[in-house]
Amino acid sequence: MPLLTVENLKTYYFTEKGSVKAVDGISFSVEKGESLGIAGESGCGKSTVAFSIMRLIKGGKVVQGNITLGGTPLLNMPIRDFRRIRWERISLVSQAAMGGLNPVYCIGDQITEAITTHTKSKKKEAWNRAEELLKQVEIDPSRARNYPHELSGGMRQRAMIAMALALNPELVIADEPTTALDVVTQAQVLKLMRGLQRELNISIILISHDLSILGQTCDRIIIMYAGKIVEMGDVQALFREPQHPYTKALLSAFPDIKSESRTLTGLPGRPPDLIDPPTGCRFNPRCPQVQDICKAKEPTMIEVMPKHYVACHQVKGAS
Ligand SMILES: Nc1ncnc2c1ncn2[C@@H]1O[C@H](COP(=O)(O)OP(=O)(O)OP(=O)(O)O)[C@@H](O)[C@H]1O
Ligand SMILES: [Mg+2]
Structure with missing residues (x-):
């Protein structure tokens, strides 16, 4: 499964x-x-x-x-x-580098809080785990007391990853x-x-x-x-x-x-307005291979090779 x-x-x-x-x-x-x-x-x-x-x-x-x-x-x-x-x-590392981190808490506290909110861990234990997580993402644990703005962009992103891993998600x-x-x-x-x-x-x-x-x-x-x-x-x-x-x-x-x-x-060109997308294949207005059928009918997904799927009228075996 x-x-x-x-x-x-x-x-x-x-x-x-x-x-x-x-x-x-x-x-x-x-x-x-x-x-x-x-x-x-x-x-x-x-x-x-x-x-x-x-x-x-x-x-x-x-x-x-x-x-x-x-x-x-x-x-x-x-x-x-x-x-x-x-x-x-399931955890999320989000698009904006700062987005997932709270600017007013040091990163160690943020990871610790994520752990104590979701598990029965005591604060000290959670802090140790936070330090371990930081090591795992190659941030020196001494940085745990730093605030997000004190870290470089790459470190912040790695701190976000540490946070995403904090509860052992699948x-x-x-x-x-x-x-x-x-x-x-x-x-x-x-x-x-x-x-x-x-x-x-x-x-x-x-x-x-x-x-x-x-x-x-x-x-x-x-x-x-x-x-x-x-x-x-x-x-x-x-x-x-x-x-x-x-x-x-x-x-x-x-x-x-x-x-x-x-x-x-x-x-x-650009992707279409999704309030009123093109009929047929949504890519048809930009497609170099467009044919009449592409404007009229939505292509279905076909398996062109094992586990390789495509939705296009111009691919052999489609329509
Ligand atoms: N809250 C919202 N209200 C109205 N439209 C939205 C909202 N959020 C996203 N959209 C619209 O939904 C569509 C898909 O947006 P989405 O953010 O999922 O795209 P994306 O592929 O992640 O783009 P990007 O690469 O810029 O992050 C876009 O047309 C976007 O304008
Ligand atoms: Mg996006």
Whole structure:
């Protein structure tokens, strides 16, 4: 049995202009000890997947679908019970480097509090565990008395990881954990995460708009476009034989560093407005291979090779 299953998940936000179909019918699973990447441009729904699993959606809700952890359904569980799952079994390292840390407490106290709130540990015992966790993420335990602003960006991110590991979760969801960091620090943090994941045999969902990061860190990758999964497969298969025109574009495109908005050079346009997405394949307005059928009919997901799935009318065997 997979550790986590997500079935036909739909999560919408409700705005004055209408419902934003941020995640619109996606299914996937995560095995124990597996590292799964989720890639896609800004606004494709990646964080919404993470927040749906953590039951932290604000301004919207999961309108359909099931999520299970070790076979236990998570979405309808009373929130009181779910709070025990959050952090204890699934934890989140969030997008903003400072986001998950409280600026007015030293990092040792924050990790200690996370432990004492969720377990019967005494304060001293929890503090020792916090120091041990800091060592594990390669921060000198003497830094436990530092406040978040006293740490470098990379250290803060590693402190967040320490916090996410504090209660020995089975699954860690890391949403753009390294985006704010320089390339060298980014590589260090990712290497550390990969190492810890193998050592502790935990599952990871790593979210990034940067496919090269996922390529270095993950076993399997999901490509999301406009609230849907367009391709899913093992890292090697996806990099060597990408099938979907969007995956191909992502692989050959580089973030435009001059542009604040992170547009991709080589892939003109932007993802659509998810209040009123294009009919048929949502990628059709930007697709270099677009045909009439792509505008008329939504492609279904097919297995092109074992465990390599793609949703595109132009792939052999589709439609
Ligand atoms: N609270 C909200 N209210 C309304 N719309 C929202 C809300 N949060 C997100 N959205 C919209 O939902 C869509 C998906 O957003 P999401 O944050 O999941 O994307 P993302 O892939 O994580 O993007 P990024 O790479 O920029 O983090 C976007 O169109 C976004 O504008
Ligand atoms: Mg996001």
